[in-house]
Amino acid sequence: MSKYKLTRRSFVQTSITSLASGLTAIYGKSILDQVKPFTMPKSSNDDDWSAIRSHFILDDGVTYMNNASLGMPPLEVVDSVNKGYKAISKDPLHGKHHLQETIKNNVIPALAKMFGAKSKEMILTRNASEALHLQATGLILKEGDEVIVSTQEHPAALKPWIHRKAKNNIKIKTVFIPSPLISERDVVNRLSSAITSKTKAISFCHVTRGGHKYPVKKISRMARKKGIATLVDGAQAVGQFPIDIKDLECDAYSASLHKWVLAPSGTGFLCVRENSKDYFDSPFDPDASDIHGLFNPPGTKDLPVRAGINSALNFINKIGMKNIEGRCRYLSDYLKEGLKKINGVTLLSGKSPNLSAPGSTIFEKKKLDAITSVDLFEKRIKFHIDEHQRDGHNAIRISTHIYNSTNEIDALLNELKNL
DSSP, rough: OOOOOHHHHHHHHHHHHHHHHHHHHHHHHHHHHOOOOOOOSSEEEEEEEEHTTTOOOOOOOEEEEEETTTOOHHHHHHHHHHHHHHHHHOOOOHHHHHHHHHHIIIOOOOOHHTTTTOGGGGEEEESSHHHHHHHHBBBBBOEEEEEHHHHTOOOHHHHHHHHHHHHHHOOOEEEEEOOOOOOHHHHHHHHHHHHOOTTEEEEEBBBBTTTOOOOHHHHHHHHHHHOEEEEEEETTTTTTTTOOOHHHHOSSSEEESSSTTTOSSOOOOEOGGGGGGGGGSSSSSSTSSSSHHHOOSSSSHHHHHHHHHHHHHHHHHHHHHHHHHHHHHHHHHHHHHHHHTTTTTTEEEETTTTOOOOOEEEETTTTOOOOHHHHHHHHHHOEEEEEEOOOTOOOOEEOTTTTTHHHHHHHHHHHHHTO
16 A cells, blocks of 8 residues: 555544644644544434534533524534635735635535535525525515415514515415424315415425424425425424435425535525526526526635535535434434423424434423523523523423433423423
């Protein structure tokens, strides 16, 4: 064997050493002792994920269980963004060109591959909210046309339609979807029953803020048979489990990457299927003929942040999306079993994997205000959680990701018993 040839183990170790060395100037020498090389985990148990957890730099004593609001990027992503800003500070012209090439040749193709789309169908955005605005304002509608939404949509998904109603006098038809979900068939039937001859689109979430999972493919197929566009909010879905947008058969899909994908804050995408572009006009260019021309806003972009997506995707791919789904499901199942043993707790998350996402769990505790609980957990044990006071619930939301552990869940459950 040539002395210049690296084994897989030495390559991993060299990469980790390089990463840690680059971050020493930012976080101090202690970072070298924290970062551990890892390979694809063999199980969902805590021991197989300890090395992966070492790549997150959360302050000592703090536990983060609010990933559904904002993900916690690993060191690789922090390092990438730092290097990107250094590059455009040291040599703005060539630094800019290098970052643009990284985004074009690495980020966009990697995103398309991960989510079952074509590169020419993917537009980078700052978040799902921006992508949802683009798809809503771009959809061709005339006065009197109807758009169906569900009662569990995020406000960011509803505001663009409210804007279209005020501007174009369209009708928004809201369909009640119970929480927890009853069944996939019930969701499809409720949406289908609301369709009229004036319905032009159904706008709905893949995973709700509370973690309920809608049957996207079944809704899309039902709508397509009626000539109706399907526009999906995937903010709470991407990064939790494998997603193939082509297989889902929807016309447009919006997502944030700074939640479950663990990319830099302020990153997301809009995917518009190539065979669906005739549903849309461009908010920017009346002469646009392709999807990038239709939806890609003009002007200078946040290049170091967008280039940092590449490091997040590499991190996710090294672990494996199926492994991430298994780990998230393992942690949320462990949490749910513990919640069942606490007096006064009502679990609201769906029992079936078909109806609930792996990472988010919502529940109520008798006589405990959800908003108050957020402050209590932080003050008493330095845990960051969230509330879910919507859909008729006074619920607490716990969103666990791969960097959490069963020991942390035990600490949460013990504190919950005291509240």
